[in-house]
Every structure is written in C-alpha cells, then in structure tokens.
Amino acid sequence: MEKQVSGEVTITVKFFSLIREAVATEQLVLEWSESLSTVEQVKAVLSERGEAWSTALSHPNLIQAVNQRVVFPEENIADGDELAFFPPMTGG
Amino acid sequence: MVTDQLIDPGQLAAEFYARHPHAAVTTFVGFVRDFNETSQVEDLFLECYVEMASKVLTELGEAAASRFSLKAWNIVHRFGTLPVEDPIVFVATSADHRAEAFSACEFIMDVLKTDAPFWKRERFDDEVVWVTVKGSDKDRRLRWVNKDKAS
Numbered sequence: 001m002e003k004q005v006s007g008e009v010t011i012t013v014k015f016f017s018l019i020r021e022a023v024a025t026e027q028l029v030l031e032w033s034e035s036l037s038t039v040e041q042v043k044a045v046l047s048e049r050g051e052a053w054s055t056a057l058s059h060p061n062l063i064q065a066v067n068q069r070v071v072f073p074e075e076n077i078a079d080g081d082e083l084a085f086f087p088p089m090t091g092g
Numbered sequence: 093m094v095t096d097q098l099i100d101p102g103q104l105a106a107e108f109y110a111r112h113p114h115a116a117v118t119t120f121v122g123f124v125r126d127f128n129e130t131s132q133v134e135d136l137f138l139e140c141y142v143e144m145a146s147k148v149l150t151e152l153g154e155a156a157a158s159r160f161s162l163k164a165w166n167i168v169h170r171f172g173t174l175p176v177e178d179p180i181v182f183v184a185t186s187a188d189h190r191a192e193a194f195s196a197c198e199f200i201m202d203v204l205k206t207d208a209p210f211w212k213r214e215r216f217d218d219e220v221v222w223v224t225v226k227g228s229d230k231d232r233r234l235r236w237v238n239k240d241k242a243s
Contacts (some may be wrong), residue, residue: 017139017211018222052198065209066145084141084209088225091138091145091169092122092181092201 009079013042015056016086020058023049032079040062040073042083061088094145096172104168109227112164112186118193120183120201128223131216133176133188140171143208148208152200160196162187165202171210202232 014027023046036042043064047054065084066075078084101121109117124136153165164186174180181204183195212223 016141016209017213019137022172065141065144068141068147070207082143082229084144086141086209087211089206089209089223090212090223091208092205 011036011042011077011079012082013046014082016084018087019056019059019062019085023053032077032081037077038073039071039077039083041075043073043085055088057085059087061063061086062086063088093117093139093167094142094149094169094171096170099168099170099182101179101182103148103186104119104166104182107221108126108164108166108184108186112184114163114186115188116190117184117186118190118197119185120181121179122181122201124174124176124178124180128214128216130229131180134215135176136174136180137213137215137220138174138180139211139213140169142171144209146167148206152203155203156185156200159199160187160192162192164173165200167204169204169210170209182227199236202229202236205229206233 009032010029011032012027012029015023015025020026030036030042036045043057047057063070063086064073065071065075067082105119112169126133149167149169153167156162157165162185166182166184168182170180183197183200185193185200187193187196206225206229211221214223
C-alpha cells in the first residue's frame, strides 16, 4: 500500500475483559486500507489469526466501538480510527 | 470522572452540597458486595476503557441534566482492584424538586450499568469469574427507552 505523505494510515484496535483475555492482546495497530474499511472487515481479518481469535470475535454478544462510540458491524472505519471489541458492560 | 484511587463518598457529597445548595439533592453510592449468588467474594477487579468511560459518563450526566432539568450533577466511578466494601461509584444530582433529583439519580445508575465501559471480575475460592449482565439490569435500562418511546 502506498504511504500517504501526511496523516495517519493505521487503525488502533483495543480489546477488553474476556475478549482481551481470549486473544491475549490489549491493543494492536493495523495498517489501514480500503479492504479494512468496515468493522466487519477488521473482524474477518483478525479472525484469520487463529481459533482463539475467531472464537472470541464471534462471541454472540460482542460489542464494537469506533472512536469510543458503540456501533454496528457495518460501521465504516477510516485511517486514524480507534476500534474496540468487548463483551456487554457491567459497571456500577 | 473515572479514577483508580479510593473514592471518599462523604467528602464528594460534602463538596457537592457546598457547591450546589439547591432545593433537592440526591446522592447514590455503590459498594463492592461481599457475596454473589453462590460464594463469598474476596475482591473485585474492575476493568475500564478509560477514554470511552470518561466520554460516556459526561454524556450521561448531560443527558440526565437535560431530561430532568438538573441544576448540577456529578458521577465518579472507580476502576482497578477493589476490596470488598470499597465504594465503586458515586452519583449526585441537584434539582429544584425531589422528584427530578431522585429520578435523575436512578436514570444515571440504570444507564451506567449497561452503557459505561466497565467490566467486573470477581475473585472467590481461588477462582476469577467475569460478571455477566443481569436480566434485571437490562430491564431497568429498557424502562428508560420505553419511557422515551411513550413520551
């Protein structure tokens, strides 16, 4: 992929709670491309990393957030975005 | 705000009363419980997506202020490892009348439980278990959505 002269060309992906534990990763950085332009596409690419990843990312109640906002899997991702995967929240 | 430091609810309440001496103030404090459905809890680990939690709690306070005509509000939520009986969350709401102050406090807690990015993991009998969302918490959250639809 051709690097842009200015601006970010990566997306940051964070994992929390039992999803973080399942993939043994708190955070990673992916090079952004048009083939990684939706949450669903990022999930598909990460799921290829192995069974632990595909199982965790197919968690039936998985929630995804883009730039700290909960979104649907069809949500678009742009370069510089922060994506997060986590189970239902249990605060308070 | 979110913090990994011990919360002092008494001090937070006193500061809130001093700054916002309105007609009606409600406060709520949630503590780490020493039991779950089956066992004695030894401690609680509260994981937090700090950047998102700060944003969600601010927007939740603003939504409560708008919905219940609050004069002021404060939400403080702890994260990290907490011993049993440590305070987890402090909420204060201030309004002209008690109904709005009570309702706003309840609204904030009901929404916070399912919408703020915190995850509880309990330790007991040398086991650690992630807490799952209770049906009653989902129901309480849903009540506010249904009220929105009805209004």
